[in-house]
Amino acid sequence: MAVVEGFRYAHHVVQQSEPNREGWEEDKLLIIFKLFKISIRRRHSHARIHFRDKNQIDEKDMWASFSDFKHQVSASNPNRNTEVYEQQICSYLSTMSVPEDKHPAIIQKLFRVVEAAETSQVPVIVNVWHAHCRIGPYTRRVGRQVGPKFTPAATSAIEGLRSLVHLKDSVFRQTPSCAICLEDFDVLDQQELPITGLPCQHHFHVHCIVQCLEISHLCPLCRYAMPTQED
Structure with missing residues (x-):
């Protein structure tokens, strides 16, 4: 490739x-x-x-x-x-x-x-x-851990995320794009790229925030702590 x-x-x-x-x-x-x-x-x-x-x-x-x-x-x-x-x-x-x-x-x-x-x-x-x-393909460096150890969010918290069907216009004005993939939200394309929100009121594409929460339980924008398996 x-x-x-x-x-x-x-x-x-x-x-x-x-x-x-x-x-x-x-x-x-x-x-x-x-x-x-x-x-x-x-x-x-x-x-x-x-x-x-x-x-x-x-x-x-x-x-x-x-x-x-x-x-x-x-x-x-x-x-x-x-x-x-x-x-x-x-x-x-x-x-x-x-x-x-x-x-x-x-x-x-x-x-x-x-x-x-x-x-x-x-x-x-x-x-x-x-x-x-x-x-493209890349290789990971092995032999030592680089950076901090992250704690993933609880599976129940991730599965509990709900796709938002009707977002208020104020949401699109205040958060017009996903801060993870950097792509604009599309009000007409929510079925293909569904949007969800965390309790801190920050919104992301569902597939983007799920990938992040599987690695770290913190909101990428404000570090709001989602529940973890240890909670």
């Missing part, structure tokens, strides 16, 4: 709490841009995904007026003007070396999350991954 390699950018935008980042002015919104480099390995196109060498290489903070930002991106605002925010966001992304052709999709997802936001006291996190993808 031939080896296929390439590079791609992916992103995920979500409003969620961040350790040690709280308690600012009421109408101020904190937007945190994070850039990661990761390696993705798969034996073939339908095999389990293996993530390696995930490193955060940059982080920048952007502050905005919460009320004005929401007003300007609101679909119900007939005089919406997002140009200033678009330019500001592009400036941050450019300083982090994110290609310009990736900016529009990130901006649109960020706008949807801000429009759905109900409070300014929880930051909006913009995660951008620069991924090296490799599909």
